[in-house]
Amino acid sequence: MFAKATKNFLRDIDAGGELISVSSLNDSDKTQLLSVVAKKRRFWCWQKPKYFFSSCACLLGDVLTEEGPVKPVVVESEFVKYEDKYSDTIQGNVDAEFVAIQGNVGGSEKVESQFSFGTLRKQEVDMQHLMKDVQVTESGNVKDENTVLEIPPPTAIAYSVVELYVKHDGHFEFCLLSEKQGGFEKKLSERSICTSSGFCDSRSLCDFDVVDGLRDRFAVFQELPESQREELYNLLCEVLDDGQTVAQLQTVVEEICLGSKPGLPFLSELKSPQKEHVQKILSLVGYDLHNQKPTQQCKKHLMAAFHVLTSALDEMPDTALTIFGACCKLHLLPALCALPNITSDEGLCSRTEPLLSDLIDQGTFQIVQRLFSLCNMKLEMNEKVMCAITFKDPGFLPLVLYIALSGFHALIKNLRI
Template identity: 30%
Template sequence: MFATATRNFVQEVDRGGLLIPVSSLNDTIALLTLVVKHKRFWRWQKPKYIPTDFDLNDILTGDTPMKPGVIEADFIKYNGTFGDNIQGTVNANFPHTNISIEGKDSSKLQSSFGSLKKEEVEVQKLLRDSKDRVLDMSHKLVQQTKEKPRQVFGIVKERILTTQPCSVIEEVQQGGQCGGGLSLCGPKSTKVSLKENGSLSKDSNITMEIPIHTAIAYALIELEIKHDGRYELCLMSDTTGYFEVDGPAKKRLLGVFGAPGSENSQLRQELEQLSDHFQLLSALPATTRSSLLQQIQKVMADQGAVCSLQNVLEQMCFDKSPEQMCFDKRPALDEVTTTESQKQNIQAIVDLLEQSGQVDSTPVLSAFHLIISAMDEMTNDCLSVLGMCCSLTVLSALELLVQCVLGKGELPLSSAGLAVLTEDIYEKTERLFASSNVSLKRDGNTVKTEISSLPGNHPLVLCIAVRGLASLAHSD
């Protein structure tokens, strides 16, 4: 709840900027606090930031602590209300099984942060004080951070604070129906049918009181750390930190965005490099694909749950060696910071992957991690609208529109598969693409797409998420 509120705040006031939302009230964010920046597997993913219990003075040699100059200023007065009314249906028809889910969710998150102020380190003084200072390379935090790949240090250079007691209020109303049919038949056997129907409704109203002087966002200066402990401050936004002891940085070739060519040709190259992942998902057993699609839609109702699922899958895919995975296939779900019901949904996805034998299949796990990672990069609005479009027919239409984005940018509305775009569905689709920096316009009997020149990877993550979900929805 708090993490969603701060993420909304940053998206509204500094989208594409340097501010990082505070994800937990338990995090201590002070000026010069050491934060570990963890670079992600997919090059378009935002880094993960992990605040530590230490500040820069704790890892400096010598007995004289640095005392940074601090500049304080009023920031803004912020009160935000975010709400969704989501109604969706999933109908999947596979050999021997028919499954349908209908859901209606109404949610409202009200963040009343009130008047905010900004505290900022005086960078010129920090530069002077850092001259000739050396880090203690034997410090446990330094040792543990530099041993892990893709991790660097940053120090908090500014933070946004509350100046009065404030609150975050979440109201949720949920209702749904589920129905399914399973037919079993074999050689010389009697056909057996099993049908289940159920309904669920749930209301909740939660208020979180936020104390005065609570940090809700911060910005970093990354550190270039030499092997002997000398360090430099990365003052330019396009300069990133590193540990010299790690040797030359190895740049990932996957997803090199910015190569010569038009924006849609760049997108096409990116998606072509990922095509094997979508094929792996399409090749899963039909019942596994339908069940995974159902569980994904449940998780999509909560952006925090999508983030938690992404973290769990990342742990399963990359944070453990093959030897460890053989003995410990399940991630530590107790560490997932979301509701108990969403923990159960996440666990259900892990169980489905395990039962289908995919936990031992790194390529399939990586493919599934790919589409969840794309969803995790989406804005709240984009994710909410995508959750409304998870029926087989609508996903097929979205996939055609993605192909249109990657191709000539024009498609006849009379094309097979686009008949599902009724006025209501078209409005949702238009909103979905607009949230991802892609315009969708009707011109007579033609729909035209155009990628905006705004910064970020929103068109790419939209294409990945749609292609991935459509791969799970494809009927045999």
């Protein structure tokens, strides 16, 4: 609940993505000025980096060997007074097949939350002073349906990171420019290779040709028995409404693929039935989470393909995940997967194209239009054509959506759902 509140808050006030939400109250205690966090290298190029606090609160001054105590100049100011209520309503007329699921003729899903963090303050380190010295919190309530989370003051709910580039001799530089990446200086003889000792094959972070490679990679889903594919698909649809569950599932899958034994602590923040959903999902793709080992039915390429799918889902905004789930219930995946293949270089396709017939209904189109918008794409339709174009500087979100669509569509291909 805390992770969901901070994540949604940052979505509204930090469109540039400069702040990182604190995922738990335990981490909030470690979030101090000049705290040292570890950056985790991710497997796929579309995954944003993750930062982790050490078990004990480690400050920059603690890792310096020859400098005296670091005394930063702190500038504190009022950040924003935040109190907002918003909702996403998803509507669309559906056929009788969907009636059995939804319970009425018109499909309607509503996501509503209310946040009140009060008057927030931010603390910033004077970087110029800090470089010479070494060569956001207030109370609030979060309402989600009938649940209220009270966050006591002072609690850190977000932080920003300045990466360090550490040289061989122990000196380091602050990476103040966006193009400057942190890390450790490597010798010329060293080769940077991304390897994994688990289920994933070794490859560079950026050399995966998704458009050409997805069909072959997700073809392994077709090898599963139909009943198993259908169950896996339905369980994944269930967890799409909860971004935290998706994030925890992806974390476990990534650890498995990198050869670690994740165990149950990764799911400690999840409650039933979400925890049971995750355990069942993992068992369907060949991993016994309780005993921390692959099952007899486990296939290396199946887990690797599932890793690609969950990594994409984890990168989608929570609202986009919810709307993506609605598209699944409305049986729109075949049309959505066909759209990129029949669109011209100018982003146009005929409105009369039979493969797109399920998208023509105005209510349905608005749902898909909202999904595309949340993934940095613009979808429009007039009397003759449908037009899809990406926003300026869209990042990886259009690619992430394409991966998610391809993976889910591969699960239900040739099934009667």
